[in-house]
Amino acid sequence: LAPRRFTPDWQSLDSRPLPSWFDEAKFGVFVHWGVFSVPAWGSEWFWWHWQGDRMPAYQRFMTENYPPGFSYADFAPQFTARFFHPDQWAELFQAAGAKYVVLTTKHHEGFTNWPSPVSWNWNSKDVGPHRDLVGELGAAVRKRNIRYGLYHSLLEWFHPLYLLDKKNGFKTQHFVRAKTMPELYDLVNSYKPDLIWSDGEWECPDTYWNSTSFLAWLYNDSPVKDEVIVNDRWGQNCSCHHGGYYNCQDKYKPQSLPDHKWEMCTSMDRASWGYRKDMTMSTIAKENEIIEELVQTVSLGGNYLLNIGPTKDGLIVPIFQERLLAVGKWLQINGEAIYASKPWRVQSEKNKTVVWYTTKNATVYATFLYWPENGIVNLKSPKTTSATKITMLGLEGDLSWTQDPLEGVLISLPQLPPTVLPVEFAWTLKLTKVN
Amino acid sequence: LSYDPTWESLDRRPLPAWFDQAKFGIFIHWGVFSVPSFGSEWFWWYWQKEKKPQFVDFMNNNYAPGFKYEDFVVLFTAKYFNANQWADILQASGAKYVVFTSKHHEGFTMWGSDRSWNWNAVDEGPKRDIVKELEVAVRNRTGLHFGLYYSLFEWFHPLFLEDQSSSFQKQRFPVSKTLPELYELVNRYQPEVLWSDGDGGAPDHYWNSTGFLAWLYNESPVRKTVVTNDRWGVGSICKHGGYYTCSDRYNPGYLLPHKWENCMTIDKFSWGYRREAEISDYLTIEELVKKLVETVACGGNLLMNIGPTGDGTIPVIFEERLRQMGTWLKVNGEAIYETHTWRSQNDTVTPDVWYTSKPEKKLVYAIFLKWPISGKLFLGQPIGSLGETEVELLGHWQPLTWTSSQPSGITVELPLLSVHQMPCKWGWTLVLSNVI
Numbered sequence: 001l002a003p004r005r006f007t008p009d010w011q012s013l014d015s016r017p018l019p020s021w022f023d024e025a026k027f028g029v030f031v032h033w034g035v036f037s038v039p040a041w042g043s044e045w046f047w048w049h050w051q052g053d054r055m056p057a058y059q060r061f062m063t064e065n066y067p068p069g070f071s072y073a074d075f076a077p078q079f080t081a082r083f084f085h086p087d088q089w090a091e092l093f094q095a096a097g098a099k100y101v102v103l104t105t106k107h108h109e110g111f112t113n114w115p116s117p118v119s120w121n122w123n124s125k126d127v128g129p130h131r132d133l134v135g136e137l138g139a140a141v142r143k144r145n146i147r148y149g150l151y152h153s154l155l156e157w158f159h160p161l162y163l164l165d166k167k168n169g170f171k172t173q174h175f176v177r178a179k180t181m182p183e184l185y186d187l188v189n190s191y192k193p194d195l196i197w198s199d200g201e202w203e204c205p206d207t208y209w210n211s212t213s214f215l216a217w218l219y220n221d222s223p224v225k226d227e228v229i230v231n232d233r234w235g236q237n238c239s240c241h242h243g244g245y246y247n248c249q250d251k252y253k254p255q256s257l258p259d260h261k262w263e264m265c266t267s268m269d270r271a272s273w274g275y276r277k278d279m280t281m282s283t284i285a286k287e288n289e290i291i292e293e294l295v296q297t298v299s300l301g302g303n304y305l306l307n308i309g310p311t312k313d314g315l316i317v318p319i320f321q322e323r324l325l326a327v328g329k330w331l332q333i334n335g336e337a338i339y340a341s342k343p344w345r346v347q348s349e350k351n352k353t354v355v356w357y358t359t360k361n362a363t364v365y366a367t368f369l370y371w372p373e374n375g376i377v378n379l380k381s382p383k384t385t386s387a388t389k390i391t392m393l394g395l396e397g398d399l400s401w402t403q404d405p406l407e408g409v410l411i412s413l414p415q416l417p418p419t420v421l422p423v424e425f426a427w428t429l430k431l432t433k434v435n
Numbered sequence: 436l437s438y439d440p441t442w443e444s445l446d447r448r449p450l451p452a453w454f455d456q457a458k459f460g461i462f463i464h465w466g467v468f469s470v471p472s473f474g475s476e477w478f479w480w481y482w483q484k485e486k487k488p489q490f491v492d493f494m495n496n497n498y499a500p501g502f503k504y505e506d507f508v509v510l511f512t513a514k515y516f517n518a519n520q521w522a523d524i525l526q527a528s529g530a531k532y533v534v535f536t537s538k539h540h541e542g543f544t545m546w547g548s549d550r551s552w553n554w555n556a557v558d559e560g561p562k563r564d565i566v567k568e569l570e571v572a573v574r575n576r577t578g579l580h581f582g583l584y585y586s587l588f589e590w591f592h593p594l595f596l597e598d599q600s601s602s603f604q605k606q607r608f609p610v611s612k613t614l615p616e617l618y619e620l621v622n623r624y625q626p627e628v629l630w631s632d633g634d635g636g637a638p639d640h641y642w643n644s645t646g647f648l649a650w651l652y653n654e655s656p657v658r659k660t661v662v663t664n665d666r667w668g669v670g671s672i673c674k675h676g677g678y679y680t681c682s683d684r685y686n687p688g689y690l691l692p693h694k695w696e697n698c699m700t701i702d703k704f705s706w707g708y709r710r711e712a713e714i715s716d717y718l719t720i721e722e723l724v725k726k727l728v729e730t731v732a733c734g735g736n737l738l739m740n741i742g743p744t745g746d747g748t749i750p751v752i753f754e755e756r757l758r759q760m761g762t763w764l765k766v767n768g769e770a771i772y773e774t775h776t777w778r779s780q781n782d783t784v785t786p787d788v789w790y791t792s793k794p795e796k797k798l799v800y801a802i803f804l805k806w807p808i809s810g811k812l813f814l815g816q817p818i819g820s821l822g823e824t825e826v827e828l829l830g831h832w833q834p835l836t837w838t839s840s841q842p843s844g845i846t847v848e849l850p851l852l853s854v855h856q857m858p859c860k861w862g863w864t865l866v867l868s869n870v871i
Contacts, residue, residue: 065514082497083711277746278515281754313710318752321714371854418854419806425854 006219008212010242016219018244018261021147022195022229024340025099026298027331028149029324030265030307031137032104032273035111035128037312038075044274044309047072047109048157076111079128084314086140092316094144096324097331099339101141102149102197102305105134105187110156114190118182129314138191149195149229150187154180154209156200170208184214188222195229198243206235206242231263245303253293257300257347264297267307268323275309275317284319287326288425294327294338295367295426299356301343333394334428337365346381355379364431365393375415377429380408387433394422399429409434438652440645442675448652450677450694453580453627454662456773457531458731459764460582460628461757462698462740464536464706467543467560470507470745476707479504479541480590508543511560516747518572524749525579528757529764531772532580533573534630534738537566537620542589548619550612561747570624582628582662583620587613587642588635595635603641617647625657631666631676639668639675664696678736686726690733690780697730698738701756708742708750717752720759721804724861725787727760727771728802732789734776759861766830766859770800770866784815784844800829801865810851815844817870827866830858835865845870 006012036044041061043049050058051072062070093101106112106119114134115125124133138148156162161175187193196218198211206212211234219225232243240248245261252264267273268290271283285293290306297304306327308320316324331338341358349355353370355377366379390399390411400412411429421427438444468476473493475481482490483504494502525533538544538551546566547557556565566583573581587609588595594608620626629651631644639645644667652658665676673681678694681687686697701723702712709716718726723739730737739760741753749757764771774791777799782788787804801814819839826835826847836848847865857863 065512080497277744278748279751280520281751281758284751311710315710317750318712318714318717319750319755322752322755325714373853373856375853415851417806417808417810417849418852418857420808421854424860 006216008216010212013212013215013219014242016244019227019229021227022100022245022303023261025147026303026338026341027098027294027327028100028102028147028303028305029093029096029098030102030151030267030273030305032107032151032267032275032307032309033133034104034107034113034274035072035075035079035109036107036274037309038078040275040277040312042276043272044107046274052157072109073122076122076127079111079124079312081124081129081131081133081312081314084129084131084133084136084310086136087143089137089310089316090140090144090146092321092324093141093146096328097335098146098324100147100149100195101137102151102195103134103137104151104153106153106156106183107151108153108155108157108200110153110159112183114187116183116186118179118186134187134191138193147194148191149197150191150193151197151199152184152187153200154198154233155203165208166203170204173208173210176208176210181210181214185217188218188224188228192224194224194227195231197231198233201233201235201238204236206238209235211235211238253296254300254302257343258302261301261303263303263305264293265305265307266293267309268320269309273307273309275311281319285323287323290323290327291330291426292369295356295369296348298338298341299343299347299358299367330423330426333422334367334426336360336393337367337428337430341365349380351378351380353377357381362432364434366429366431367426368429369426371413371418371421371427375413377411377413378404378408379411379429379431380404382409382431383435384409384431385433385435389432391430392422393428393430438649440649442639442645442671445645445648445652446675448677451627451660451662453660454532454678454736455694457580458736458771458774459528459530459727459760460532460534460579460696460736460738461525461528461530462534462584462706462738463743464539464584464708464740465565465743466536466539466545466707467504467507467511467541468539468707469743470510472708472710472745474709475705476539476742478707484590504541505554508554508559511556511745513556513561513563513565513745513747516561516563516565516568516743518568519576521569521743521749522572522576524754524757525573526577527761529761529768530579530739530757532582532628534582534584534628535566535569536584536586537624538586538589538616539584540586540588540590540633542586542592544616546620546623548616550615550619566620566624580627580660581624582630583624583626584630584632585617585620586633587631587667588633588637598641599635599637603637606641606643609642614643614647618650621651621655621657621661627657627660627662629661629663631664634666634668634671636669639671642668644668644671686730686735687733688729688780690776691735694736695734696736696738697726698740699726700740701753702740702742706740706742708744714752717756720756720763721861723756723760724763725804728789728804728862729781731771731774732776732780732791732802763859763861767802767862767864769829770802770864774800779816782815785813788812788814790816797869799867799870801867802862803865804862806863807849810849812847812849812865813840813844814847814865814867817845817867818843819845819867819870823869825868828858829864829866 049055112119112123230244232246240246251266294304341360344357344359352372353368355368358365468478481487544551544555598605598608663677665679673679684699727737777790777792791800826837837845
């Protein structure tokens with residue numbers, strides 16, 4: 001049987017089944033790293049806010065801290081990555097329980113984190129790190145069986161060819177032909193990504209970007225055609241409509257089960273994707289918030305992509321390390337309910353506590369967020385049988401339960417001091433032989 | 436009362452009461468070393484004097500040949516330094532005093548010392564009187580006592596090197612640099628802690644320490660409130676001074692007859708900010724609470740150090756630890772602040788139980804760092820009296836059931852609490868009234 005060929009139209013492309021690894025992975029780490037990590041102030045949209053929409057705060061920042069005539073490109077030599085040790089990063093991501101990592105190969109500033117031949121003197125090999133950052137990180141994560149995804153911005157805010165096409169109402173495609181498409185093909189052929197995370201699409205229709213042609217090649221003939229995953233940002237109005245899985249918008253958080261595979265991308269520093277030197281604790285997501293979002297996202301069929309921003313010299317600051325390791329510690333115990341799980345017929349309940357359900361191989365997992373004061377969890381949705389067994393992940397022994405006279409099941413939690421519970425927040429009940 | 440410039444006289448001065456009552460302070464190491472922020476705050480010494488390979492390589496790999504340590508000062512911008520924000524974080528930590536490095540061994544003064552022309556924070560780098568900004572913010576926004584660290588010697592100062600080569604027969608450096616700066620610091624900023632360091636291998640008479648301290652205790656504007664440590668010359672550490680530091684991270688685990696302080700670091704390996712530090716290099720909040728409790732139970736103060744960055748931020752990991760300490764002290768501070776040591780410092784039967792007391796209220800505090808699985812805590816030291824002794828858990832406010840054991844000790848039945856009912860994490864306090 002010849003493999004089916006996809007034609008360069010959304011009807012065909014959207015019919016491709018998603019390779020199974022992605023849904024099974026559930027949790028990934030996003031890495032925003034680039035020249036914006038040098039000023040490391042405001043956000044990764046620094047250049048645009050400074051010289052695009054000319055925000056006063058950014059202009060003041062530049063006049064106060066840099067000599068007149070200093071250009072954004074002058075930041076590049078300071079992007080040293082001198083402490084970048086990809087194996088250390090990969091070890092951290094593995095300890096965090098991440099199954100895939102997505103690195104910004106090029107953000108909207110156009111600086112490529114690999115030696116792109118169409119980005120001469122504005123890439124990580126020619127300037128700054130003098131290293132192939134994309135290649136080095138890829139080798140390190142793959143060594144640990146972590147899938148490697150590449151973020152790539154279609155547009156570049158200030159590229160003269162893009163500005164020319166823009167001036168022409170995107171009727172010309174100089175930028176796409178000279179820059180975007182050559183880069184995408186190069187990334188795929190050189191690094192064989194498991195995932196392509198497209199962004200920067202919003203000003204132009206997908207026809208300007210030649211998205212469907214690229215995706216047809218990607219699915220039919222590329223070296224990663226069998227495993228590759230893509231998101232949904234391939235042109236104006238594509239988001240949440242076309243692509244392999246849906247991001248919809250940053251920090252997308254549906255309240256009910258979508259009918260399509262999706263991913264919530266969010267940042268550990270709530271105020272920025274890129275590293276900010278002046279960040280404070282008030283904007284850093286707390287451990288419990290992260291775990292709650294992860295559980296909710298997975299229960300609703302999504303993947304959770306948690307972002308960190310390394311520093312210009314290649315460090316992941318300790319607070320980000322600490323949060324990632326906290327997630328990893330939680331997943332070490334409760335990962336059984338997360339990895340390769342599926343949404344259950346009911347996703348959530350809320351009474352004395354909040355419960356999120358997942359299922360795997362006919363087993364149901366109920367993760368409850370707050371320990372009930374009376375030590376009894378009331379689950380309304382599972383229908384018990386005489387063969388039902390209930391345990392808590394991380395603890396030995398079966399838990400006692402009775403049928404609630406009204407509906408569902410009453411589960412007696414172990415009477416243990418909180419300090420010896422398997423985790424500090426969000427415990428998982430495993431229910432076998434329930435309907 | 437007046438003090439002579441002799442240790443015999445000076446050491447007789449009673450320590451101002453606030454210091455022992457305070458129990459917990461924050462140390463801040465910040466200076467030009469926060470710019471390379473690599474390895475240690477001893478960067479300059481390790482690079483240029485000891486020529487340690489990792490420091491030499493760091494410079495060779497990252498800076499132009501001929502780059503000098505002094506060239507770092509341009510990069511010491513402190514551009515994000517916001518003294519009010521720092522003060523708020525210090526307040527949130529539950530600390531009662533702060534000690535700031537006015538000058539470390541590199542000689543760079545964090546105020547506009549006229550004895551340090553073009554090597555001070557007003558002329559170079561921040562171009563601000565950092566000490567003044569921090570002093571004003573701390574005093575206006577917090578209840579903390581403001582203290583200053585000051586290094587007597589400077590590694591590479593030509594006058595010090597000259598005196599050193601005369602085996603400290605000459606005293607040009609202290610006369611023209613150290614002492615004028617010390618007097619200026621006291622008169623201008625009125626620190627209530629003067630944390631001396633860096634004897635440089637010289638005896639206290641070279642530094643004229645006793646002469647300075649006599650003035651400090653007799654005539655200075657802070658004579659009633661100022662507290663000093665013990666690093667005033669070779670051999671003075673742990674012997675002479677207001678309170679003893681003995682060594683960095685000193686934590687004897689037993690009662691000392693003299694007031695002492697455990698100065699220690701959240702980053703296990705450095706006082707100054709270190710970019711390359713991993714999360715495993717930072718003490719966890721569990722470890723920090725333990726150090727505080729152990730220290731206070733043995734009569735010490737804990738001085739916990741953070742290192743801000745060259746551009747003036749307190750790294751979030753340090754902010755988190757400070758806020759966590761504050762969270763713990765909000766519940767358990769009663770067992771820490773203004774307490775005294777008890778007849779036993781720790782329990783000899785149950786590990787990780789430390790005692791403090793308030794004798795005037797007939798209270799003993801048993802701080803335990805591990806919640807027993809059985810829900811019963813055995814305290815081997817206290818002797819309970821039926822009808823008189825009461826036991827409570829701080830933050831819980833219900834009397835707890837206890838029973839006597841022979842020949843001494845009591846067993847306390849801890850309340851059955853769920854995760855959210857626990858008054859705190861990382862360590863808990865039993866209040867025992869009327870025990871002996």
